[in-house]
Amino acid sequence: MLSKTAEYALRAVACMGNSxxxxxxxxxxxxxxxxxxxxxxxxxxxxxxxxxxxxxxxxGGGYELARPTETLTMLDVVNSVAPVERITKCPLGLTTHKKLCPLHTELDRTYAAIEASLGGVTIEQLIDSSGPIVPLCEVD
Incomplete structure (x- = not known):
């Protein structure tokens, strides 16, 4: 569901957050x-x-984060490069659809859940995860 650009941005931010x-x-x-x-x-x-x-x-230059990892969320990163597109009106342009049909209502709920999930995880939480796998690193 996320674009390749969004994943690449998340990788880069996680890497910068680790350094x-x-x-x-x-x-x-x-x-x-x-x-x-x-x-x-x-x-x-x-x-x-x-x-x-x-x-x-x-x-000695390069790239670094401009915001603290404890306030920067995964959603902030995704929205900066490839925002999650919500469905607010009929994508087919049907003028008789004054509100979303059941299909597009459910799709928009899915997109809302993705936004909520990504917005609930800071880059600090991602980096400091207690799991055995460290983001972007080989594990012995």
Whole structure:
């Protein structure tokens, strides 16, 4: 249900959240997230444009989060690059449908549940999960 761009943005944000003390180069982020560098650069530009990330030029520069991980949610990240599209009117343009039909009502409820789920998880919670698997890292 999420676009590839949204997943790539979440990978990049999780990676930056794991390295709060030092900016990461686009090459380092691409290597760790397994996202093609050219694509990742566009995603990073979107994250910077909406204030989730920032870039530091020059030696020792790179990308870092501009917002604290404890307030940044997965939904914030997704909405910055590929928002979940809610259904507010008949997608078929049927003028007699003054409200959503049962099909589109149920689809919109699904999208609402996705928004609620993503909005309920901060990047800090994602990174600090007590599970045995660390995001974006090989496990022994």
């Amino acid at each position: 709060p003390d030092a900016p990461l180069s686009a090459d380092a982020l691409a290597g760790q997230t397994k996202v093609p560098r050219r694509y990742l650069t566009r995603v990073l530009q979107d994250l910077c444009a909406c204030g989730i990330a920032r870039s530091r030029p020059g030696p």
